[in-house]
Amino acid sequence: MRTEQPKTIYLKDYRQPDYWIAETHLTFELFEDHALVHSRLAVQRNAEQGKKLPPLVLDGQQLQLISLALDDVELSEDSYQLDADHLTLHPGSAEFELAITTRIEPQNNTALEGLYKSGGMFCTQCEAEGFRKITYYLDRPDVMSRFTTTVIADRGDYPVLLSNGNPVASGEHEAGRHWATWEDPFPKPAYLFALVAGDLVLIQDSFTTMSGRDIDLRIYVEPENREQCGHAMDSLKRSMRWDEEVYGREYDLDIFMIVAVNDFNMGAMENKGLNIFNSSCVLAHPDTATDLAFQRVESVVAHEYFHNWSGNRVTCRDWFQLSLKEGFTVFRDSQFSGDMNSATVKRIEDVTFLRANQFAEDAGPMAHPVRPDSFIEIANFYTLTVYEKGSEVVGMLHTLCGADGFRKGTDLYFERHDGQAVTCDDFVKALEDANGLDLTRFKRWYSQAGTPRLEMNGHWDANAGEFRLLCRQSCPPTPGQTDKQPLVIPLRMALLDSQGAEMSLQLADETGSRGTETVLAITEAEQLFVFTGLREEPLPSLLRGFSAPVKMTYPYSRDDRVFLAKHDPDGFNRWEAAQALAVEVMQGLVTMAQAGRPLMLDQRMVDVYRSVLNNPELDPAMVAEIIRLPSEAYMVELAEQADIDAIHKVRETLRAELAQALHDDMLAVWQRLSVPQPYTPDAASVARRSLKNTLLGYLMLSESEEIVAACVRQFIEANNMTDRQAALVALVNSPFEEQKQAALAEFARQWQDYPLVMDQWFSVQAASGQPGGLERVQALMQHPAFNLRNPNKVRAVVGAFANQNLVNFHRLDGAGYGFLADQIITLNSLNPQIAARLMTPLTRWRKYDPARQALMQEQLQRIMATDDLSADVYEVVSKSLA
Numbered sequence: 001m002r003t004e005q006p007k008t009i010y011l012k013d014y015r016q017p018d019y020w021i022a023e024t025h026l027t028f029e030l031f032e033d034h035a036l037v038h039s040r041l042a043v044q045r046n047a048e049q050g051k052k053l054p055p056l057v058l059d060g061q062q063l064q065l066i067s068l069a070l071d072d073v074e075l076s077e078d079s080y081q082l083d084a085d086h087l088t089l090h091p092g093s094a095e096f097e098l099a100i101t102t103r104i105e106p107q108n109n110t111a112l113e114g115l116y117k118s119g120g121m122f123c124t125q126c127e128a129e130g131f132r133k134i135t136y137y138l139d140r141p142d143v144m145s146r147f148t149t150t151v152i153a154d155r156g157d158y159p160v161l162l163s164n165g166n167p168v169a170s171g172e173h174e175a176g177r178h179w180a181t182w183e184d185p186f187p188k189p190a191y192l193f194a195l196v197a198g199d200l201v202l203i204q205d206s207f208t209t210m211s212g213r214d215i216d217l218r219i220y221v222e223p224e225n226r227e228q229c230g231h232a233m234d235s236l237k238r239s240m241r242w243d244e245e246v247y248g249r250e251y252d253l254d255i256f257m258i259v260a261v262n263d264f265n266m267g268a269m270e271n272k273g274l275n276i277f278n279s280s281c282v283l284a285h286p287d288t289a290t291d292l293a294f295q296r297v298e299s300v301v302a303h304e305y306f307h308n309w310s311g312n313r314v315t316c317r318d319w320f321q322l323s324l325k326e327g328f329t330v331f332r333d334s335q336f337s338g339d340m341n342s343a344t345v346k347r348i349e350d351v352t353f354l355r356a357n358q359f360a361e362d363a364g365p366m367a368h369p370v371r372p373d374s375f376i377e378i379a380n381f382y383t384l385t386v387y388e389k390g391s392e393v394v395g396m397l398h399t400l401c402g403a404d405g406f407r408k409g410t411d412l413y414f415e416r417h418d419g420q421a422v423t424c425d426d427f428v429k430a431l432e433d434a435n436g437l438d439l440t441r442f443k444r445w446y447s448q449a450g451t452p453r454l455e456m457n458g459h460w461d462a463n464a465g466e467f468r469l470l471c472r473q474s475c476p477p478t479p480g481q482t483d484k485q486p487l488v489i490p491l492r493m494a495l496l497d498s499q500g501a502e503m504s505l506q507l508a509d510e511t512g513s514r515g516t517e518t519v520l521a522i523t524e525a526e527q528l529f530v531f532t533g534l535r536e537e538p539l540p541s542l543l544r545g546f547s548a549p550v551k552m553t554y555p556y557s558r559d560d561r562v563f564l565a566k567h568d569p570d571g572f573n574r575w576e577a578a579q580a581l582a583v584e585v586m587q588g589l590v591t592m593a594q595a596g597r598p599l600m601l602d603q604r605m606v607d608v609y610r611s612v613l614n615n616p617e618l619d620p621a622m623v624a625e626i627i628r629l630p631s632e633a634y635m636v637e638l639a640e641q642a643d644i645d646a647i648h649k650v651r652e653t654l655r656a657e658l659a660q661a662l663h664d665d666m667l668a669v670w671q672r673l674s675v676p677q678p679y680t681p682d683a684a685s686v687a688r689r690s691l692k693n694t695l696l697g698y699l700m701l702s703e704s705e706e707i708v709a710a711c712v713r714q715f716i717e718a719n720n721m722t723d724r725q726a727a728l729v730a731l732v733n734s735p736f737e738e739q740k741q742a743a744l745a746e747f748a749r750q751w752q753d754y755p756l757v758m759d760q761w762f763s764v765q766a767a768s769g770q771p772g773g774l775e776r777v778q779a780l781m782q783h784p785a786f787n788l789r790n791p792n793k794v795r796a797v798v799g800a801f802a803n804q805n806l807v808n809f810h811r812l813d814g815a816g817y818g819f820l821a822d823q824i825i826t827l828n829s830l831n832p833q834i835a836a837r838l839m840t841p842l843t844r845w846r847k848y849d850p851a852r853q854a855l856m857q858e859q860l861q862r863i864m865a866t867d868d869l870s871a872d873v874y875e876v877v878s879k880s881l882a
């Protein structure tokens, strides 16, 4: 139990800092058992806050203060105050220089925040509040300073010394040590500071910007990973070009560096000029990384690069504005990935992820607006709501302004706010000003939590040739927000005739036609749109491209869904119709299963899947998306009270029935796609592999000896990790014990020295819904390659089990919950951020039956009663129990 309650911080309490720091000069002396950090700060009174000189309160945690001088005069201990989180001084003038030396122990930093050691190298992670674990500072994003950094370390162990900006000098130091100085000309908040020292090799390339400047591009990795950087480098160059072409944004420093580290709490970090990446988001080679991993590298490299403008040049005023940079940058990286690959498939992936995960967050105890109005620990707010829903909000702005209007708006935003720390309101204001729009009501998306419901109904008046579309919106209450206001919901739609062709759209109260596809702006709680001049009853195709993050309903019949799945000219909505059909069928089957009735398959699903499988015009990646059943997690999210055993059983049974009913069609397509080919990474080949391996999963359910043999063959002979891993997944989820064990053993033998490949080996097993999941996971944690201090390993084993293996995690005796709570309690003291993230499945306890609810609450109570609970875990657990 905590002795004191951590404090809640409110957006309404924001005020400018009392002081600015114009210049920050840092010198790091790195040793094996400690580091000394010398800082010299040019501090100025913030004149806007008045003339009086208030105390200067610097942030600092877990620091040992060695010395402190003001304008070169050493301060005596009675002239300043130190507590666990602050150093308070009493300046005598409006401008002065502060010299501070602190001592820290990076080698003992297991939280991976601040300066820490990963393997043999030193590295940093400062966002959001890690810099205060390095030195005393005004650690807040609205304090922007020019940084100069010198790093001193042993030359033999740390030949590479890096920091932000441009390298300006380097040289020898005493006793085999050396130093390098870096200067960053762009003022930045401390969260963008970075330092790396290690024995790294360098992959180098260059990029010529649109104004003709040559940029030195470097990726630093440990020597054994040298061959795995090509894809990240290509992705970087494509991102740089794309940001010039689509947003007019050019890179600004002369050098851009990426460093890959093995121990990292998240995917990557956009430190100015020196991005630090989880190695899982840099390294990719066809032998070791799946197509999915390749795509992730491409999108994370792009995301971090795009932050150079959306985040670094224009940053956040305070952490409540986090989505200003994250929502916008996710939107930008999604656009980029859509442009590089299939835009429709990318949109389907994003929507699938959002609905299964962010919607669940929005419906749970941690629900918060895209711009939260309070938090206890900001690290807990790097959420799906801030990132993914934030990106949807920017996407809606893009829809409402149009592509050209949006570009005008972002140009104005970057020009107006370059070098500033601003708010989400400033972003919207730039779009308003550039387009002459009033987005006042739209801005409720930033302040209102919860997933809106959009209930649509249609009425056909044959005599008048009119179709009336009635829209009703509402939003369920969320913690602390009971009254919800109507939002502006852009609804992209068309009307289809009986052949599936788009009809011309004429609204009753408008003179001009809207063409054949339009965006309706729904602004009221209830609104009616009347389409006139129609020759026949239309079938509406609604919310195309998922034009708003809402739960929409329309009283479609199953036959309507079948029709849309086959004929909607909009690819996204064809997928959506097939998904909705599958959801409806599965929900019906769950009810049957609960009543103990036999599960009867709706032949219309077979019909849709068959027509999709045999449609030569469809992109194979689209076919794969359409025939993939909704995930268990999504079915849980949709249920009022989730019966996970029934959901699991229904999904598995339905898969087996589909595999049986469509066996010949699936086999034919699979055989056609399985003809051995040299490996190529292009989008068309990725799409073919995706469909081929989705079909392999289905075909394995037939339990035919021949298919199992083919699967084993694919496992052995594959010339790439995508095919090898897909075969492994199929075997691990099959009842063929002997082949499964052989494949697992062979895989581990071959890849034991490749941590990222072993992560896949771990997660394939941890996520398998085969019986005995918990025991399997406990055994995996004893494996020599497992390490609780490495976040990737924790995610691969504990995370995969608790988030993806629902049927095993939710076993009725509660042992899954107890296991997760054990890990959270251990990690609470090692790495609070990772511990808090693992809490997610337990926060969802209200979704389950009373027996499971009680068991989950029991574990939450147990965590709550833990000694020295971190603020991170405390916030999630206390809000979950509230």
Ligand code: B3K
Pocket: 127, 128, 266, 268, 269, 270, 303, 304, 307, 326, 379, 382
């Ligand atoms: N901005 C970083 C987030 C780091 C947060 C650490 N608690 C990654 C990203 O969104 O690009």
Ligand code: ZN
Pocket: 303, 307, 325, 326, 329
């Ligand atoms: Zn980001």
